[in-house]
Amino acid sequence: MTEPGLYHLLFISGALFFAGIYGFFTRRNLVTMLMSVELILNSVNLNFIAFNKYLWPGKMEGLFFTLFIIAIAAAEAAVAIAIIINVYRTHQSIDVEKAEEMKY
Amino acid sequence: MPNTTFIILILLLPLVSFVLLGLFGRKYIKAGSGIIATILLLATFLVSIYTACHYFFEYGKINGVYEKLVPVKYTWLAFSNGLAIDMGVLLDPISSMMLVVVSLVSLMVHIYSLVYMKGEERFSTYYAFLGLFTFSMLGLVVSVNIFQIYFFWELVGVSSFLLIGYYYDRPSAVAACKKAFIVTRFADAGFLIGILILSYYSGTLDFAALIEKLTAPGSTELGNALSASFLGLSALTWGMLLVFMGAAGKSAMFPLHIWLPDAMEGPTPVSALIHAATMVVAGVFLVARLFPVFALSAPEVLNVVAYIGAFSALFAAIIACAQTDIKRVLAYSTMSQIGYMMFALGVSKYGGEGGLGYTASMFHLFTHAMFKALLFLCAGAIIHFVHSNEMKDMGGLRKFLPVTHFTFLIACLAISGVPFFSGFFSKEEILTAALNHNIAIYWAGLATAGLTSFYMFRLYFNIFWGKEFRQHGETRREGGFAMKAPMILLAIGAALAGYIPFGKFISSDGKALAIPFELKHAIAPVALSFVGALIAAWLYLRQNNKPQKIAASLSALHQSAYRKFYIDEGYLFITQKIIFNIVGKTADWFDKNMVNGLVNLTASSTQAFSFATKKMQSGKVQQYAIYFLGGAILLAVLFVYVWK
Numbered sequence: 001m002t003e004p005g006l007y008h009l010l011f012i013s014g015a016l017f018f019a020g021i022y023g024f025f026t027r028r029n030l031v032t033m034l035m036s037v038e039l040i041l042n043s044v045n046l047n048f049i050a051f052n053k054y055l056w057p058g059k060m061e062g063l064f065f066t067l068f069i070i071a072i073a074a075a076e077a078a079v080a081i082a083i084i085i086n087v088y089r090t091h092q093s094i095d096v097e098k099a100e101e102m103k104y
Numbered sequence: 105m106p107n108t109t110f111i112i113l114i115l116l117l118p119l120v121s122f123v124l125l126g127l128f129g130r131k132y133i134k135a136g137s138g139i140i141a142t143i144l145l146l147a148t149f150l151v152s153i154y155t156a157c158h159y160f161f162e163y164g165k166i167n168g169v170y171e172k173l174v175p176v177k178y179t180w181l182a183f184s185n186g187l188a189i190d191m192g193v194l195l196d197p198i199s200s201m202m203l204v205v206v207s208l209v210s211l212m213v214h215i216y217s218l219v220y221m222k223g224e225e226r227f228s229t230y231y232a233f234l235g236l237f238t239f240s241m242l243g244l245v246v247s248v249n250i251f252q253i254y255f256f257w258e259l260v261g262v263s264s265f266l267l268i269g270y271y272y273d274r275p276s277a278v279a280a281c282k283k284a285f286i287v288t289r290f291a292d293a294g295f296l297i298g299i300l301i302l303s304y305y306s307g308t309l310d311f312a313a314l315i316e317k318l319t320a321p322g323s324t325e326l327g328n329a330l331s332a333s334f335l336g337l338s339a340l341t342w343g344m345l346l347v348f349m350g351a352a353g354k355s356a357m358f359p360l361h362i363w364l365p366d367a368m369e370g371p372t373p374v375s376a377l378i379h380a381a382t383m384v385v386a387g388v389f390l391v392a393r394l395f396p397v398f399a400l401s402a403p404e405v406l407n408v409v410a411y412i413g414a415f416s417a418l419f420a421a422i423i424a425c426a427q428t429d430i431k432r433v434l435a436y437s438t439m440s441q442i443g444y445m446m447f448a449l450g451v452s453k454y455g456g457e458g459g460l461g462y463t464a465s466m467f468h469l470f471t472h473a474m475f476k477a478l479l480f481l482c483a484g485a486i487i488h489f490v491h492s493n494e495m496k497d498m499g500g501l502r503k504f505l506p507v508t509h510f511t512f513l514i515a516c517l518a519i520s521g522v523p524f525f526s527g528f529f530s531k532e533e534i535l536t537a538a539l540n541h542n543i544a545i546y547w548a549g550l551a552t553a554g555l556t557s558f559y560m561f562r563l564y565f566n567i568f569w570g571k572e573f574r575q576h577g578e579t580r581r582e583g584g585f586a587m588k589a590p591m592i593l594l595a596i597g598a599a600l601a602g603y604i605p606f607g608k609f610i611s612s613d614g615k616a617l618a619i620p621f622e623l624k625h626a627i628a629p630v631a632l633s634f635v636g637a638l639i640a641a642w643l644y645l646r647q648n649n650k651p652q653k654i655a656a657s658l659s660a661l662h663q664s665a666y667r668k669f670y671i672d673e674g675y676l677f678i679t680q681k682i683i684f685n686i687v688g689k690t691a692d693w694f695d696k697n698m699v700n701g702l703v704n705l706t707a708s709s710t711q712a713f714s715f716a717t718k719k720m721q722s723g724k725v726q727q728y729a730i731y732f733l734g735g736a737i738l739l740a741v742l743f744v745y746v747w748k
Contacts, residue, residue, distance in 0.1 A: 025730065096726065100723035101723060103721055
């Protein structure tokens with residue numbers, strides 16, 4: 001059995017990415033949408049690691065960038081959850097279809 | 105020339121008066137405003153007299169010729185080399201004379217108004233406006249630059265507007281001040297275009313340089329100005345004609361005279377100052393200032409000046425005979441006398457014996473300022489007493505107003521050209537000059553002289569003789585000392601100003617001019633004056649019905665003269681029927697349909713576009729995300745496949 005190559009990893013990352021996109025567009029629950037966003041972010045992380053390992057094996061930039069993204073994703077999750085709680089308080093629901101007053 | 109920077113005080117003192125009273129008068133100074141303004145004006149007058157005396161008797165004359173001196177000059181706005189707007193003081197015989205005339209009449213009016221305007225609500229505002237007017241008029245006469253004169257020209261226009269509209273609660277005064285402003289403004293548009301033409305061809309705005317460049321035979325500037333032509337007239341002719349249009353507007357020459365009679369809505373001392381003695385002669389002054397250019401390079405325009413002046417003189421004199429409002433009679437008389445000055449300039453030549461008309465015109469300006477200011481001050485005293493402008497409310501006032509009666513009589517004799525009074529000398533010179541040049545104008549002048557005497561004595565007899573005056577209710581008195589003193593001083597001036605040897609001081613080329621006095625030329629006008637006065641006496645000395653009979657037998661002429669020959673109606677017809685209907689309505693249609701249509705089209709298309717696109721902002725977060733994704737994919741495709 002051979003080692004997984006770059007294309008394998010890119011395939012997984014692409015699959016994760018489109019799963020995230022799909023979830024983000026189809027789910028109405030804000031928490032699920034947040035989880036979809038995390039999927040997209042992780043697919044990007046995976047891309048960074050893969051390219052780092054296979055194209056510039058002696059370097060560390062890709063890894064560090066991944067760490068940054070994880071940290072920012074954590075902060076973003078905190079903000080998103082705060083928004084979700086507020087939406088829940090005002091609408092008694094976290095359905096994104098219910099919160100659409102801000103329109104023309 | 106000694107240090108003469110102090111001359112600038114002549115301009116600064118009235119300006120100080122204006123600023124001080126304008127800012128603080130109504131709140132803090134109040135009744136003291138009159139005294140303050142009068143003291144400042146007295147100082148101005150003394151400096152003016154001092155300056156004029158020094159100019160005429162000490163440093164003005166260089167080798168027997170009065171030179172143009174510029175004691176103060178400041179370049180205010182420089183456009184290019186030679187073309188600059190300067191502010192300064194130009195001393196020459198006519199400006200020195202005008203300094204004296206303006207500051208003297210203004211001082212008299214200041215003193216007179218202390219009583220006449222007492223107790224007015226806007227007393228200090230009135231004095232502030234007088235200060236503004238005096239400042240601008242003095243600035244006008246000492247201008248070194250044609251643009252400077254234009255600035256001050258507009259300033260006197262504004263102060264005239266403000267003072268005519270002084271009683272702004274009367275609709276007639278408001279209409280009159282608007283009319284005066286619009287008519288003179290219309291003429292000033294011509295003046296401005298004239299200035300631009302002249303400065304374009306001569307490349308300068310400075311009076312001395314302008315006159316030199318446009319009169320030197322063979323100079324390139326003059327050649328260019330003469331060879332450029334438009335509608336068959338040369339550029340120089342156009343320029344001078346347009347400058348004369350400005351002068352005619354300010355000096356109420358036919359057909360731009362319609363504002364002057366209405367301007368009598370202002371307080372009477374203002375009429376004396378602005379609409380008799382000083383501002384209305386600004387046009388004459390302007391023609392005199394540019395006289396070398398008129399006489400040497402544009403004699404055809406000078407002919408226009410002569411004919412317009414002569415026609416205005418006769419025309420206004422005829423109207424004056426039929427008017428019943430005493431101030432309007434005086435207004436038409438002013439117009440007629442200014443016509444005299446204009447045609448005197450028009451028939452003059454430059455230099456030597458032929459320049460008699462120029463000297464005569466300035467001489468008449470000087471004497472006219474005295475007696476016409478006096479007539480208006482007398483009219484003010486009469487109106488003050490009778491509380492009416494109409495002749496029919498007066499009569500037999502000689503017992504009640506002895507001082508006014510006496511001074512009015514002197515002014516009447518002076519304006520009618522009765523021998524030994526000032527008007528006689530100046531009118532004599534004008535008629536001699538006209539006789540030497542153009543016989544038609546001479547006859548017009550002669551007829552005017554007779555009519556002048558008739559309408560002045562008609563006024564005199566109607567006011568002071570005729571029917572007996574009855575006092576209604578409270579007994580009224582003649583105005584106080586402050587009203588009488590200026591009248592008496594001006595009466596002395598009106599009687600004696602004729603003995604000044606004007607030819608020695610003022611002539612077209614600055615050299616002394618010996619004025620010939622020929623008895624045979626004096627006979628006709630004097631005889632006509634006496635005839636006019638006698639007819640007036642026959643008709644109006646005792647109350648009778650002869651005037652009505654004569655008016656009835658000449659009813660068409662009388663009626664049209666009474667209605668001022670329908671000039672106002674003519675203007676109204678042209679403006680309201682023709683301009684408003686044809687030009688105005690077309691412009692209105694164009695504005696409503698074309699201009700508004702274009703704007704509305706823009707607005708409605710913007711609206712339609714925004715209605716079509718606003719659905720995009722649906723409030724659905726996921727929809728926005730799809731747009732975002734679409735954009736990102738589009739960019740990705742572009743980056744990968746198109747902008748490689």
